[in-house]
Amino acid sequence: MAALLCWATACSATTPIEQLTDRIDAGASRKFIFEKVESPHDFFELDQQGDRVVVRGNSNVTLAKGLHWYLRHYARIHLSWNAMHARLPDTLPPVTRPERHETDLDLRYDLNYCTFSYTMPFWDWARWEEELDWMAMHGINLPLALVGTDVVWRNVLLRLGYTTDEVNAFIAGPAWQAWWLMNNLEGWGGPNTDNWYRRQEELQRRIVGRMRELDIEPVLPGYSGMVPSNAKAKLGLDVTDPGTWNAYQRPAFLSPTDPRFADIAGLYYDELTRLYGRTRYYAMDPFHEGGNTAGVDLRAAGRAIHAAMKRCNPNAAWVVQAWQANPRRELIAAVPRGDLVVLDLFAESRPQWGDTASTWCRPDGFDGHDWIYCMLLNYGGNVGLHGKMDHVLDEFRKARASRFGATLRGVGMTMEGSENNPVMFELLCDLPWLADSVTLDDWLAAYVTARYGRSVPAAHEAWRLLRHSVYECPAASTQQGTHESIFCARPAADAYQVSSWSDMRDYYDPADVIHAAGLLLDAADELRGSDNYAYDLVDVMRQAVAEKGRLVHAAMRAAVEADDVERFDREASRFLSLILVQDSLLVTRPEFRVGTWIGRARQCGQTPEEQAHYEWNARTLITTWGGRAAADRGGLHDYAHREWNGLLRDFYYRRWKLWIDGTSQALRHGDPLPSIDWYAVEEPWTxxxxxxxxxxxxxxIDAARRAYRAIMAAD
Structure with a gap:
């Protein structure tokens, strides 16, 4: 084999891929032979040598993908967010004939700015280490890497003459840094402490260090022209005011014709490089979500942003999100081909690559620039089953076969919140490696068998039902994420969606989800002991309880419309009891406990005051999102709602009970329905x-059985 560069596994793990394998199961690397082989295309290959499995690949990422493929398809071990460790068999199942997978899609992207706030703001190194292993095993080689960007900005602003207090008034708190870095807001959720900055700098150094060990190229945040909103008064800069975002003042935009644009960009890149090194990809997204471009020479802005990046690294490319009107054509018009990679952020629902069926179609695609087919799927980190399983595969194959396929560089996950719907993200990551002959029937059957470690008919039937119901959102739907749980909505007789921009519609029969939950429960005796099964059982049963809650809420609404107080009280009692059933079900899994989220936040602080501040960040984001103006006038309340134990009992239940008690009294006495200042009710919990x-x-399993009985008894 030409240019073979390989290493055999020794008694102790010495290479990054061996160390990754031993993090899955201590000592497991001795059961494999990993061979690194030069190749013009990314590939992995499975083979056998004696009693050891051979994994070949052209990088540590493809070796890790090959390892994960072997574990799924041969050992029936599925590593997922809920379970990144496993006990491998003493003797591994053999690879009876060589199996090779190759792709010409060389960029496989991960993460959204929002993921760093809705899921990751309080992660420690232990959690990040698992995530980086997860990325490598799913073939990811181009993830966004935003941790510690606040340290860069702190240093830049101090060098520009800002005081510490002024810096703190600009940099957002931990839970809101995603929107600060997208030029949507400044300062909210701060101030941050010196301890926070030290923590984030150390954490990011470890993150990018591990990425590079694994042959993962980090996408670091580049300079896009953002400056504090007081930069004109403070520094005498020529700036434009991008306006507001959901009641928040945006940072100012530095004019590309200001002589100091290059100097400030240079300061930024100097600090970024000093702290975290150079990369070949930088993310820059000016004018995100409606930023005002009046008075901005967009072509000059694009040239200035591109030139500053190239001065930092002449071989770098600009990564930009295609979302709503961004990137403006004028902004990227002067950027040479090969120097821009466009993330088609919501390609499963509103593709911009040139699909004429899309409401966001760009007839000329991205004007010859490279692009990545991305799946957004999750909004706000909301909990709920959702997806377009068939369509994600079909749309990807359609894009590859189109005239725009020539510039398609890969696939990407751009979820606002992760650690949900693992089946969808597994499918997305497999797309570059699947033969055209593979059907979704074949893929899903193999997925279910690997996930649970054995083939159980009831489990397969459950997933067939889920695929053709909650995971069969119509291709034309522009729904933003899951079919939201009514439990999490601000109470009203006509409550339907939870978040302001959900755009959700009924597209499946809730009875199918409830039936699927029952089928999964039927598999309990055979699958007890599987962590993946326990996670899925709780998650699907949670969805079934939420479906029943929505049906009961419809009965409550009918009772209000009929002025039938006895019926209303009866249905309301059932509704409230279902919220508590949901809460008691979710106590059995740490992924569904608000204490996990809050606990991670508090662990970031060194003092009681700092811990309380981070807890406030954590609590506020998932409830009111921000202050009164943002929650109500900006419409952000409940955008990041979560069906979590503790939050259901102490926040959503109490909110609904307040409205139910008031509505019952109004019906009983013939009064108007209650008008409640919801923000005043919600804010004390934060x-x-x-x-x-x-x-x-x-x-x-016991909790799922109790929940299922409650669902059926509610009839």
Missing amino acids: RDTSPYASTPEGDP
């Missing part, structure tokens, strides 16, 4: 510091 546990309690 400042509370009552503790929540994060460790699981009880048996998931």
